[in-house]
Amino acid sequence: MNKEITPREQDYSKWYNDLVIKAGLADYSAVRGCMVIKPYGYALWENMQAVLDKMFKDTGHQNAYFPLFVPKSLFEKEEQNAEGFAKECAVVTHYRLKLNPEKKGALMVDPDSKLEEELIVRPTSEAIIWSTYKNWIQSYRDLPLLINQWANVVRWEMRTRLFLRTAEFLWQEGHTAHATAEEAVAETKQMLEVYAEFAEQWMAMPVVKGVKSLNERFAGAIDTYCIEALMQDGKALQAGTSHFLGQNFARAFDVKFSDKQNKLDYVWATSWGVSTRLIGALVMAHSDDDGLVLPPKLAPIQVVIVPIYKGDEQKKLIDKKVHAFVKELKAAGIKVKYDDNDNNRPGWKFAEYEMKGVPVRIGIGGRDIENNAVEVARRDTREKMSMPMEGLAVNIVKLLNAIQEAIYNKA
C-alpha cells in the first residue's frame, strides 16, 4: 500500500478512539474487551440494520434466531471451523454460583454444578444452525433455505479496539442451503454485491471486492469473498465477508436431501456477515479533525437546528418559526432535531454537532428572522450559506443528496 496517502499514520489509533468516544458512539465498559454502544452509536447501527435487513428480504431471505450456546460436541463437528475458532472461545462450564463460606458476601462457582458437556458461547453460528438444518431439510422442495440472523457473538481477542475488534460484537450472519454448487456460489456472490452496494450507496464508502487468500479464508470455507475499504491511514479494512462453504458443513452435520431423481446428496452452503465493525469503517473513512462526517442517508440526525437568541421574547419568536420548519422538514422525510436546550450556548452546540457528524446545521437568530432567511452549514465542507425560509425543505433535501455524493467522491 502506498504510504504517501497516509495523513494520519501517526497516532491514528488514538485519534480514532478519542473520536468514537467524544462523538458519543461508544465507550469502553467495565468488562474487559467489551464496549458499550451508546444511544447515538446504536441509532446509527439501527439505521444500518434497517437498510441491510430490507436488502436481505428483497433477495428472498428471512430472519430467525438460534441459541447463544453451542454444545462442544456440535461445535467440533466441522473440524476446520472448530480449529479456526478454538483459541478464542468463551466456555461455560458451570451453571450455578453459591455463597462462599470462607468470605462473607462473596460468591463462588458451585463445584456441584459442573456441566456434563461444556457450552461454547458462539463465535459464529454455523454449528448450531447446521445441526438444526438437518431437521429442516429432506427434499429439494425444502431448498433453497435462505436464513439470516441478527445476533451477538463472542470472540476472545487478545487486543480490542472500539467497533473494530471487541470481545463481543453485534452482527448479522446469513446461512443458506442450496441444491447445487452453482446456486450456492451465485448466492455467495449475490450477497457480496449486496454488501458492496450498501457500503457504496449508503455508507458512501468505496470498496474493493475480492477473494481471500488461503490463510485468510474463513475456517471451513471453500472460498471467502470480501469487500475491503481503504481507510485514511492507508490501510485496507475488511468490511464484509461472504463464504462459499461447499458441502463441508452438510457433511459434518449430515444434511442430505433427495433430488428430483430421488438421489440423495449433501446440500451446498453459504454464510455471510457484516458487523458493527462497519461503524468503525464509517468513522475511519470520512472523519476529519473536527469529528465525524456521517453520510446523510444513515445519519441518526440529518439536520440540527440551533436557535440564537437574547431573552425569552426573541426565543419565542424563533420557536414559532422553527416549529414550522421542523414540520416541513419532517414531512419531507428528514430526521431533524431542534436543540433549544438552554444549558449550552450556540458555539458549544456548533462544535458538538460537528463532532457528532450531523450533515447539516441550520442556525436561526434575530438577524435571520429580519432577513427571512436562515444560516445553513454543511458538515463535510464546513461551508456556510444563507438560505431563504421560503422552500427550505426542498433545498435541504437537495443539499443532503449533494453531501452524500460529495463524501463518496472524497472517500
Added chain:
RNA sequence: CGGGGCGUAGCGUAGCCCGGUUAUCGCGCCUGCUUUGGGAGCAGGAGGUCGCAAGUUCGAAUCUUGCCGCCCCGACCA
C-alpha cells in the same frame, strides 16, 4: 504469548530522580449573578483508601520487594 509503558478526584494530569506543613493544575460537577452569531465570564463550593500489600524511616504519592489492573507495539483476528 514476546517487547515497551502507565496506575494520583468523574476525566486528563504535576509532584517521584533528590522522602518533610493542608497533594498541583485543567476540564467536568454544584450554587449565584451576568451572558448567548463558534466549545462564555466572575465569585463561591463539593469531591482523594496517591492501584493493593508488606518493608525501610521520626516521617512515604516519593525509596525497596511482592502482587493486581490497564494501555501501546508485535503475532492472531470480522
